[in-house]
Amino acid sequence: DAGVIQSPRHEVTEMGQEVTLRCKPISGHDYLFWYRQTMMRGLELLIYFNNNVPIDDSGMPEDRFSAKMPNASFSTLKIQPSEPRDSAVYFCASSFGTGTEAFFGQGTRLTVV
Amino acid sequence: QKEVEQNSGPLSVPEGAIASLNCTYSDRGSQSFFWYRQYSGKSPELIMFIYSNGDKEDGRFTAQLNKASQYVSLLIRDSQPSDSATYLCAVNIRGGNKLTFGTGTQLKVEL
Numbered sequence: 332d333a334g335v336i337q338s339p340r341h342e343v344t345e346m347g348q349e350v351t352l353r354c355k356p357i358s359g360h361d362y363l364f365w366y367r368q369t370m371m372r373g374l375e376l377l378i379y380f381n382n383n384v385p386i387d388d389s390g391m392p393e394d395r396f397s398a399k400m401p402n403a404s405f406s407t408l409k410i411q412p413s414e415p416r417d418s419a420v421y422f423c424a425s426s427f428g429t430g431t432e433a434f435f436g437q438g439t440r441l442t443v444v
Numbered sequence: 445q446k447e448v449e450q451n452s453g454p455l456s457v458p459e460g461a462i463a464s465l466n467c468t469y470s471d472r473g474s475q476s477f478f479w480y481r482q483y484s485g486k487s488p489e490l491i492m493f494i495y496s497n498g499d500k501e502d503g504r505f506t507a508q509l510n511k512a513s514q515y516v517s518l519l520i521r522d523s524q525p526s527d528s529a530t531y532l533c534a535v536n537i538r539g540g541n542k543l544t545f546g547t548g549t550q551l552k553v554e555l
Contacts, residue, residue, distance in 0.1 A: 362541060364542065364543070366545075372547075373545060373546070373547035373548060374488070374532065374545040374547075374548075375545075376542055376543070376544065376545075379541070379542050381541065386541070387542060422487060422488075429541055430475060430476040430495075430536045430541065431476070431493075432478055432490045432493055433490075433534075433543055434490070435487040435488050435489070436487060437486075437487050438487050
């Protein structure tokens with residue numbers, strides 16, 4: 332398996348623009364997680380899905396953030412409108428079963444100017 | 445109190461020494477514990493997981509879990525320069541399905 336695939340790897344956008352990050356989890360995994368990593372706050376969980384259903388979105392910082400998982404092989408994280416403080420590395424991860432390890436994608440480095 | 449706490453370091457050890465990385469967690473109901481390694485500019489990669497009290501060894505790595513003290517550690521024997529990275533402790537808080545990460549400890553192995 333190719334692992335968790337994220338796109339784009341890098342994104343530079345202007346404040347106010349919409350940003351969409353994409354993720355393809357490992358085939359057969361039933362959990363998908365979106366994390367954000369910054370120097371100040373470390374790795375924070377934004378939202379996670381189980382069998383394509385959002386289970387916990389308590390980490391989503393504001394209504395500007397939204398996430399979807401229309402099928403088992405694809406998820407998006409959207410920021411609209413984007414702000415400079417959203418600049419971070421966004422990771423998608425997937426896992427199989429309860430309480431098991433998560434496998435991370437390569438991340439998307441987002442810069443909002 | 446943070447749910448998962450680590451000393452940010454940096455922790456510097458000479459090549460060939462044992463590096464000891466520590467992590468504490470807040471919830472006694474936590475059941476699964478993971479150590480990830482993250483090189484600069486890269487994504488976290490799993491090194492080890494541990495579910496039961498005691499030690500678990502895998503090559504040069506040993507994970508230690510003490511649920512009574514809410515403490516989990518990672519020992520790296522015969523440290524190599526290639527071990528220089530940030531080590532992240534992750535816990536399934538309250539036995540749930542999401543991993544909560546500590547802020548990581550930066551390890552530097554010096555020649």
